[in-house]
Amino acid sequence: MIKALVIVPYEGLYEMMKEVAQEVEDIQLQVELGNLYEGVAIAKEAENNGYHVIISRGGTASMIQEAVSIPVIDIQVSGYDVLRILTLVKGFSRKAAIVGFSNITQGAATICKLLDFDINTFTITRDIEVKEKLTNLKNLGYEVVIGDVVTVQAAKQLGLTGVLITSGKEAIIEALEETRRTYRMFSRLQQDVSLFQSILDCNQQAIGIINRENKIVYGNESFNKEFHWIKLENSTNIKELIQETAITREKQTKTVHINDSFWKITTCPQEDNIVLFFEKNLPNQAIVQGGDVNLNAIEFHTSAPYIPISGKSEQIQKVLKVINQYSRNEEPVWISGEKGNGKELTAHSIYLKRKTMNEPFIILHCDILSAEQLKDLMNEDFFQKYANGVIFLKNIDKLNSNMQKELYQILKNEKDKKLQWIVSSDDTIEEKVRNGTFYPELYNTLAQLKIHIPPLRERRKDIEDLVHVFISELHPKYGNGVVGIRLDALEEITNYDWPGNVEQLKQVIERLFIQTHSYYIEKDEVETVLKRLEQQEKTRDALAQIDISGTLEEIEQQVINKVLEEEGLNQSKAAKRLGINRSTLWRKLK
CATH class of the missing domain: 1.10.8.60 (Helicase, Ruva Protein; domain 3)
Structure with a gap:
C-alpha cells in the first residue's frame, strides 16, 4: 500500500481530493490543506512520519521538492482546468491577463485563440518575476489576473483581482498514476529512510538538524512535538549558537529560553549541517500573562492583506478618490455608512496606503468595549504606547456618553506625537450629534475628514x-x-x-x-x-415591533396577534406558521 500525503493550496481541491481518496484502493491518501511555507512545514513533518510520496500543486509542490528527500508529485494544470477558468472570467467587464509559467500560459494562449477570448498571456520563468510583471500590467490598465496560487496572492497584494486556475478531477487522476510509477522506483530507498527515521523517533530526546543557512532540515518526533520550526529558526539565541558552532567546528553547549521553558542545547557539527540535542532545564517556571483587557474588544494587526474595493459606479469611484486623498496625511478620518457596506475595508485601505514600515493597525470594537476596559487602556498609557500606528474605532457611535467624554479627554491630552485615528459609525451620526446623543466635541475632533459610503441600492x-x-x-x-x-x-x-x-x-x-x-x-x-x-x-x-418588557404570556400574545394580522386573520395559516394546531391557537386566543 502506497502511503501518500496530499498537500493542497486551496479548499476546493481539498474537498475534491477527499472524494477521490474514497475511490482509490492501492494508495492510502491523507489530505492536508497548506500553501507555500505552510505546505513545506506539513511536508517536513510528513517525511518524518514515514510517508512514501507527497502530492501537491504548483509553487507549493516546487518548494516542497527543495525541502524534502522523498518524491514529490506535481498536480499538473490541464487544458480542461484552463478552459473552465477562462469561461468563468469571460463575464468580467475589466481587462484581464493570464500570468504564469509556460506549463500554464502555452495551453491557455492556444485556447484563447481557438475560442476568440480577448485575454492576453504572459510567461514567467521564476517566482521573483511575478511582482514586477504584475506591477507593469497594473500600470497598463489590467485589473484581473488569472494564474496559480503564487500569482493570485501577488495580484491581491497589488490591489488586482486574482482568479485561481483550479485543478479538475482529470489532473488528479494523472497525478495518482504518476505516484504509482514513482513509488515503484523509490520504494527500496523509502524503506531505508523509514528504518533510520524509526530509530531516531524512538529517542525521547528532541533532536534536530539545522543547515548553515539556519534552516531546519530534520527533526525527530520529540523535536516536532516540542517546537514549532519557524519560531525556532527565528530565535536569535539559536542563530548565534549555530554560527559559533559553524565557525569553531567544535561541539557547543548553551542554555536557551524557548517557548516559556529553558533548554540545555548541545550542538555537534556534521559536514554542512549542525545537529542539536535538546534537554529541558528548570521545569518549574511561571508564564507571564497579559493584562485584564478583553482581547475580543481589541485586534492587533502588523500587516493586513490588500483587498480592493470593487465597483465602477460614480459613487464608489468618488470614495476611492477620497481614500487616496486622505491617505496622504495623518489627520483623523470619519467613515460613515449603513451596516455591511465596507467601512472596515475602507479603514484597512487607508492604513495600508499610509503604512511605511511595520506600524500596527489596532481595531477597537466600540460595541463590545466596556467602560472598565477603556479605563484600563488609559491607565496603561496604551494609546501613547502605540502612537506610531493607526487606531480604528469601529462603531464609535455605540459608546455610551461617559465613554465618549473619556475618549475626548484622551484626544485632548495627546502628547508630542499625535495618534492616527480612523473611526466608523452608521450614517445617522450627524443627527445624533444634533440631538445630543453623541458628544459634539468628540465628533468635531475626529470628523476633520469625512467619507460617506453610499448604500448598495x-x-x-x-x-x-x-x-x-x-x-x-x-x-x-x-x-x-x-x-x-x-x-x-x-x-x-x-x-x-x-x-x-x-x-x-x-x-x-x-x-x-x-x-x-x-x-x-x-x-x-x-x-x-x-x-x-x-x-x-x-x-x-x-419582531422589532414587539415589546419584550412584559411577561412571557404577554409577549406570546403579541407574536400570535402579529402573525394573525399578516395572515389576514386566517387561523389555519397562522397556526401553521406558528407550528401549532388550530385548537391550541384557539385556546391561546381565549
Whole structure:
C-alpha cells in the first residue's frame, strides 16, 4: 500500500481530493490543506512520519521538492482546468491577463485563440518575476489576473483581482498514476529512510538538524512535538549558537529560553549541517500573562492583506478618490455608512496606503468595549504606547456618553506625537450629534475628514462586478463547477434593494454558489433565495415591533396577534406558521 500525503493550496481541491481518496484502493491518501511555507512545514513533518510520496500543486509542490528527500508529485494544470477558468472570467467587464509559467500560459494562449477570448498571456520563468510583471500590467490598465496560487496572492497584494486556475478531477487522476510509477522506483530507498527515521523517533530526546543557512532540515518526533520550526529558526539565541558552532567546528553547549521553558542545547557539527540535542532545564517556571483587557474588544494587526474595493459606479469611484486623498496625511478620518457596506475595508485601505514600515493597525470594537476596559487602556498609557500606528474605532457611535467624554479627554491630552485615528459609525451620526446623543466635541475632533459610503441600492452599477468577484473568490474555496451567472438571474440580484449591503450580497452569492449544481447560477434559484430573504426581513421587522418588557404570556400574545394580522386573520395559516394546531391557537386566543 502506497502511503501518500496530499498537500493542497486551496479548499476546493481539498474537498475534491477527499472524494477521490474514497475511490482509490492501492494508495492510502491523507489530505492536508497548506500553501507555500505552510505546505513545506506539513511536508517536513510528513517525511518524518514515514510517508512514501507527497502530492501537491504548483509553487507549493516546487518548494516542497527543495525541502524534502522523498518524491514529490506535481498536480499538473490541464487544458480542461484552463478552459473552465477562462469561461468563468469571460463575464468580467475589466481587462484581464493570464500570468504564469509556460506549463500554464502555452495551453491557455492556444485556447484563447481557438475560442476568440480577448485575454492576453504572459510567461514567467521564476517566482521573483511575478511582482514586477504584475506591477507593469497594473500600470497598463489590467485589473484581473488569472494564474496559480503564487500569482493570485501577488495580484491581491497589488490591489488586482486574482482568479485561481483550479485543478479538475482529470489532473488528479494523472497525478495518482504518476505516484504509482514513482513509488515503484523509490520504494527500496523509502524503506531505508523509514528504518533510520524509526530509530531516531524512538529517542525521547528532541533532536534536530539545522543547515548553515539556519534552516531546519530534520527533526525527530520529540523535536516536532516540542517546537514549532519557524519560531525556532527565528530565535536569535539559536542563530548565534549555530554560527559559533559553524565557525569553531567544535561541539557547543548553551542554555536557551524557548517557548516559556529553558533548554540545555548541545550542538555537534556534521559536514554542512549542525545537529542539536535538546534537554529541558528548570521545569518549574511561571508564564507571564497579559493584562485584564478583553482581547475580543481589541485586534492587533502588523500587516493586513490588500483587498480592493470593487465597483465602477460614480459613487464608489468618488470614495476611492477620497481614500487616496486622505491617505496622504495623518489627520483623523470619519467613515460613515449603513451596516455591511465596507467601512472596515475602507479603514484597512487607508492604513495600508499610509503604512511605511511595520506600524500596527489596532481595531477597537466600540460595541463590545466596556467602560472598565477603556479605563484600563488609559491607565496603561496604551494609546501613547502605540502612537506610531493607526487606531480604528469601529462603531464609535455605540459608546455610551461617559465613554465618549473619556475618549475626548484622551484626544485632548495627546502628547508630542499625535495618534492616527480612523473611526466608523452608521450614517445617522450627524443627527445624533444634533440631538445630543453623541458628544459634539468628540465628533468635531475626529470628523476633520469625512467619507460617506453610499448604500448598495444607490450604486447598482457595482453589483455585476461584485458578483463576478465573489464567484471567482468562491471557486477555489469550494471547487465546484460554477463558472458564472445567467443574465436574467443577475438582473434579479441587481434589482434587489440589499438592506444588508455588500456583506449581505456576498453571503447570498455564497449560498447560491454552494447549492447550484450546474455551471451557471439560474434565475429560479435566485428568486427562491431572495424570496426567503424577504420573508426573513419581514420577520425581523415584526419582531422589532414587539415589546419584550412584559411577561412571557404577554409577549406570546403579541407574536400570535402579529402573525394573525399578516395572515389576514386566517387561523389555519397562522397556526401553521406558528407550528401549532388550530385548537391550541384557539385556546391561546381565549
